[in-house]
Amino acid sequence: MQEGAEFLKSKPAGKIDPKGLLYIQQREFAATTPQDGSVSILGTEDATTCHLVVLRHTGSGATSLGHCDGSATEMAVSMMLNAVKSLSVGCDLGRYEVHLVGGFIDERSLSHELTLELLGRFKSNI
Known part of the structure; x- marks a missing residue:
């Protein structure tokens, strides 16, 4: 996991053309498919x-x-799971992949608790 984080941190920041970008703010989510003609990039920050x-x-x-x-x-x-399931109707092959990015070792262990909560929720729902 540490290697993946280091690799991600080493990537240079780049500019994204706003065309096709859907920006997700804190406490929001969005879902799309490769066939979507309007959204080609989902993004967030901070x-x-x-x-x-x-x-x-x-x-x-x-x-x-x-x-x-x-x-x-x-x-x-x-x-999030319901959105991806509904966009995958008719596709019998495949599996779900979950990736978490962010968090750090903070004094109150908020990131650690959130990591465990997210993983537990996905485990019980997939």
């Missing part, structure tokens, strides 16, 4: 104790991005 959650179905390519801060985590996971 995750400190927050976590950026990417849920993807490998068969359909349906992807959801959430910016979770520990508020209503159960509902956020449920909504």
Whole structure:
């Protein structure tokens, strides 16, 4: 996990053309598919104790991005999963992949608690 974080940190920041970009704010999520003609990039920023959650179905390519801060985590996971499931109807092959980005070792262990909560919610719902 540490290697993945170091690799991600080493990537230079780049500018994204706003065309096709859907920006996700804290406590929001969105979902799309590769066939979507309007949205080609889901993006967010500024995750400190927050976590950026990417849920993807490998068969359909349906992807959801959430910016979770520990508020209503159960509902956020449920909504993200329902969105990806609905965008994957008719696709019998594939699996769900969950990626978490963000968080750090903070004095109150907020990031650690959020990581465990997110992983637990996905485990019980997938």
